[in-house]
Amino acid sequence: xxxxxxxxxxxxRTPKEIRRARILGxxxxxxALFVLFVFARGxxxxxxxxxxxxxxxxxxxxxxxxxxxxxxxxxxxxxxxxGTVQLIRGLGKWxxxxxxxxxxxxxxxxxxxxxxxxxxSLVGMFRTSISLGVPIALGALSGVxxxxxxxxxxxxxxxxxxxxxxxxxxxxxxxxxxxxxAATASGVILAWVLAxxxxxxxxxxxIVGVVINIFVAGLxxxxxxxxxxxxxxxxxxxxxxxxxxxxxxxxxFVGPILFDQNLFVYxxxxxxxxxxxxxFRTRWGLRSRAVGEHPKAADTLGVNVYRMRYLNVxxxxxxAGFGGAFFTLGSVGRFDDNMSAGRGFIGLAAMIFxxxxxxxxxxxxMVFGFADAVRIRIALLRPIPSxxxxxxxxxxxxxxxAGLVGRARPPAADGQPxxxx
Amino acid sequence: xxxxxxDPQVAGEPEGGExxxxxxxxxxxxxxxxxxxxxxxxxxxxxxxxxALVVGGLIMVLSDVDILxxxxxxxxxxxxxxxxxxxxxxxALAKGAFGSGEAISxxxxxxxxxxxxxxSVAIGFRAGLFNIGGQGQLIVGAMASLIVGFQFSLxxxxxxxxxxxxxxxxxxxxxxxxxxxxxxxxxxxVITTIxxxxxxLFLMRWALKTDxxxxxxxxxxxxxxxxxxxxxxxxxxxxxxxxxxxxxGFLVALGAAWFSYWLxxxxxxxxxxxxxxxxxxxxxxxxxxxxxxxxxxxxxxxxMAGLAGAGQILGVHRQVVxxxxxxxxxxxxxxxxxxxxxxxxxxxxxxxxxxxxxxGRIMQARTPIPIDLILVVQAxxxxxxxxxxxxxxxxxxxxxxxxxxxxxGWGS
Numbered sequence: 001x002x003x004x005x006x007x008x009x010x011x012x013r014t015p016k017e018i019r020r021a022r023i024l025g026x027x028x029x030x031x032a033l034f035v036l037f038v039f040a041r042g043x044x045x046x047x048x049x050x051x052x053x054x055x056x057x058x059x060x061x062x063x064x065x066x067x068x069x070x071x072x073x074x075x076x077x078x079x080x081x082x083g084t085v086q087l088i089r090g091l092g093k094w095x096x097x098x099x100x101x102x103x104x105x106x107x108x109x110x111x112x113x114x115x116x117x118x119x120x121s122l123v124g125m126f127r128t129s130i131s132l133g134v135p136i137a138l139g140a141l142s143g144v145x146x147x148x149x150x151x152x153x154x155x156x157x158x159x160x161x162x163x164x165x166x167x168x169x170x171x172x173x174x175x176x177x178x179x180x181x182a183a184t185a186s187g188v189i190l191a192w193v194l195a196x197x198x199x200x201x202x203x204x205x206x207i208v209g210v211v212i213n214i215f216v217a218g219l220x221x222x223x224x225x226x227x228x229x230x231x232x233x234x235x236x237x238x239x240x241x242x243x244x245x246x247x248x249x250x251x252x253f254v255g256p257i258l259f260d261q262n263l264f265v266y267x268x269x270x271x272x273x274x275x276x277x278x279x280f281r282t283r284w285g286l287r288s289r290a291v292g293e294h295p296k297a298a299d300t301l302g303v304n305v306y307r308m309r310y311l312n313v314x315x316x317x318x319x320a321g322f323g324g325a326f327f328t329l330g331s332v333g334r335f336d337d338n339m340s341a342g343r344g345f346i347g348l349a350a351m352i353f354x355x356x357x358x359x360x361x362x363x364x365x366m367v368f369g370f371a372d373a374v375r376i377r378i379a380l381l382r383p384i385p386s387x388x389x390x391x392x393x394x395x396x397x398x399x400x401x402a403g404l405v406g407r408a409r410p411p412a413a414d415g416q417p418x419x420x421x
Numbered sequence: 422x423x424x425x426x427x428d429p430q431v432a433g434e435p436e437g438g439e440x441x442x443x444x445x446x447x448x449x450x451x452x453x454x455x456x457x458x459x460x461x462x463x464x465x466x467x468x469x470x471x472x473a474l475v476v477g478g479l480i481m482v483l484s485d486v487d488i489l490x491x492x493x494x495x496x497x498x499x500x501x502x503x504x505x506x507x508x509x510x511x512x513a514l515a516k517g518a519f520g521s522g523e524a525i526s527x528x529x530x531x532x533x534x535x536x537x538x539x540x541s542v543a544i545g546f547r548a549g550l551f552n553i554g555g556q557g558q559l560i561v562g563a564m565a566s567l568i569v570g571f572q573f574s575l576x577x578x579x580x581x582x583x584x585x586x587x588x589x590x591x592x593x594x595x596x597x598x599x600x601x602x603x604x605x606x607x608x609x610x611v612i613t614t615i616x617x618x619x620x621x622l623f624l625m626r627w628a629l630k631t632d633x634x635x636x637x638x639x640x641x642x643x644x645x646x647x648x649x650x651x652x653x654x655x656x657x658x659x660x661x662x663x664x665x666x667x668x669x670g671f672l673v674a675l676g677a678a679w680f681s682y683w684l685x686x687x688x689x690x691x692x693x694x695x696x697x698x699x700x701x702x703x704x705x706x707x708x709x710x711x712x713x714x715x716x717x718x719x720x721x722x723x724x725m726a727g728l729a730g731a732g733q734i735l736g737v738h739r740q741v742v743x744x745x746x747x748x749x750x751x752x753x754x755x756x757x758x759x760x761x762x763x764x765x766x767x768x769x770x771x772x773x774x775x776x777x778x779x780x781g782r783i784m785q786a787r788t789p790i791p792i793d794l795i796l797v798v799q800a801x802x803x804x805x806x807x808x809x810x811x812x813x814x815x816x817x818x819x820x821x822x823x824x825x826x827x828x829x830g831w832g833s
Binding site: 197204207210211212213214226342348349352388390394397402 | 613
């Protein structure tokens with residue numbers, strides 16, 4: 001193993017890197033075989049991808065027609081090539097970029113195989129991806145806010161669920177805008193509980209999170225039975241429909257996907273941008289990150305560690321509560337027991353996936369939303385065991401936390417209570 | 422407010438009391454292996470459960486629109502109504518939990534998987550690992566014992582142990598994956614076990630659609646039933662027309678609790694588990710192979726949860742349908758905390774929670790209070806157990822140290 005490294009003095013590689021490159025190489029080759037035998041041989045006819053909606057202003061019949069088998073052969077060749085290069089000399093700093101591109105090709109080959117001989121609306125699928133990804137993304141952003149100040153937030157799930165319930169209840173009783181405010185407030189209240197227990201009483205943060213999740217699951221189901229079931233009028237809120245952004249929504253393909261969505265999607269853009277700017281370009285961000293990395297040093301320099309933690313955790317609660325309202329006010333208008341269905345945990349995973357960066361977290365959430373959308377949409381086209389697709393995001397998260405795709409490094413003080421001396 | 426934690430009365434307690442009393446307390450702690458004084462072991466749990474039930478009662482009243490309206494016109498009448506509502510609910514709960522032979526049987530049936538899953542989390546806590554993966558380990562354990570249960574036809578004396586062992590091994594494997602990932606790559610067990618829960622859930626849903634597992638002539642995903650020879654016998658199965666569901670699994674669970682006690686407090690491996698839990702660096706320095714211990718701890722924890730799943734299938738459900746798992750794996754966290762991560766404590770806590778579940782079903786059937794209230798009560802119990810400072814603030818009693826830091830952040 002070391003002999004191979006010494007033979008190429010130009011690129012110094014550690015044994016670990018060499019091993020990783022080889023594992024990836026073998027994985028690529030196996031994937032190439034898989035694509036060859038399953039997708040290329042199993043596909044007949046052309047796959048027609050719809051790239052526009054009939055209601056779009058420009059190019060509303062835009063389509064992409066490709067021979068499914070041809071796509072699969074091309075992808076198999078690319079995968080085999082990448083695998084061979086990995087095995088022989090490794091891709092060095094390009095490893096992750098190539099991996100991402102290869103995964104995109106792989107998904108494309110899969111879609112072509114699934115849609116072979118049929119019509120498949122890519123625009124529709126990406127729109128679904130975004131709406132499935134939004135609550136995950138807002139949950140992930142909540143996680144970023146909390147963990148950047150070293151408070152672990154497992155309670156994202158509970159905050160989403162509380163937001164969904166409060167949004168539906170208040171949204172039905174008063175109106176949807178007040179419902180949105182109430183949903184946000186419910187997240188803040190839970191975050192305050194998390195903050196008090198984690199910061200003041202120094203209770204184990206993961207346990208507090210688990211407790212909040214159980215509490216919210218029980219309380220919302222209890223209140224839904226006690227209050228909403230006898231009064232159906234309290235569980236039918238008006239839904240925020242999609243609003244097109246003038247001009248931008250008319251861009252072919254991209255417009256309908258990104259700029260003809262409801263207010264939760266736009267809020268997600270704004271929060272992501274604000275957080276990215278805030279965390280890395282403002283005094284507040286610098287202080288937050290200092291508190292998360294080295295609270296003692298921050299304290300010594302006069303930053304109020306406790307106040308920063310309270311502030312950010314409650315802001316995180318607001319984002320998650322708002323995100324939870326998406327389930328009711330942003331999609332169906334009525335609350336069902338446990339309707340967040342583990343999205344908060346996926347949000348947590350997306351945050352790790354995105355390495356505690358707002359943009360990364362949202363991108364991670366969108367990948368999970370996409371996987372979910374593929375599962376739902378493909379199930380209509382071909383009878384495949386969709387459970388394996390549903391599993392993919394969780395497997396991907398394990399692969400990421402295990403450091404198989406680079407190392408994800410959390411804030412240094414994450415999860416540790418701070419004791420002021 | 423943060424100075425409350427360093428309340429000198431509490432901090433100085435081990436040395437502060439009379440010598441005789443502290444010796445007695447130490448003896449008690451040694452015998453029971455609690456490592457904390459009696460206040461933390463008995464007083465706090467009792468007060469925590471009591472307070473949680475009171476808050477649960479408040480929630481019942483606050484969620485009753487009629488009573489709330491009545492407070493405006495006749496406050497006393499509203500109070501009387503509120504009292505009737507809460508006392509009816511809790512009386513129904515108590516009757517459903519302990520009011521008859523059947524009620525007690527149902528309580529113990531509900532407690533059986535909770536004991537095993539609680540042990541799973543408790544063993545992890547003792548070694549400094551947080552096993553949130555009980556749910557997934559329970560599912561794979563149940564599936565493994567199901568397959569052994571319907572695939573073979575053997576005499577009961579062989580079939581039952583075989584099916585149980587299959588569940589144990591599957592759970593150990595599922596937990597061991599998380600342990601292996603932690604040992605080899607440092608991946609935090611909280612994240613990996615949460616993810617493995619979902620993977621196990623989807624694997625089960627997939628399996629329930631395959632012709633090997635499902636009942637072929639039924640549309641809904643439900644598994645084949647296990648052979649009669651694999652069913653765990655019921656205690657009173659020899660009586661004609663027996664309706665009591667309590668089964669041999671309860672004794673298996675008690676045996677597992679005894680085994681856990683022996684493992685944690687009497688065996689060398691258990692000593693290493695606990696040493697790792699106190700301080701993994703020190704344990705490593707003392708020559709223990711901590712990374713190997715991580716794998717072993719998670720495998721043992723997984724085995725317990727897998728056995729819980731196996732017991733549910735062989736003893737209660739006798740086939741698998743999605744949802745059989747309930748939230749046992751999550752309730753287990755509450756049980757380990759309530760039982761102070763001690764096997765005896767876990768057994769008592771599980772019987773209490775089993776009573777809440779069995780009683781909660783009767784409460785839901787006979788009064789307008791849905792069983793979801795039990796989840797709220799459970800969550801409140803954990804809060805008060807994990808933050809005894811809250812109990813201290815409410816009741817003005819000494820409570821001893823809390824469970825301040827059981828787990829470690831993602832980073833370390």
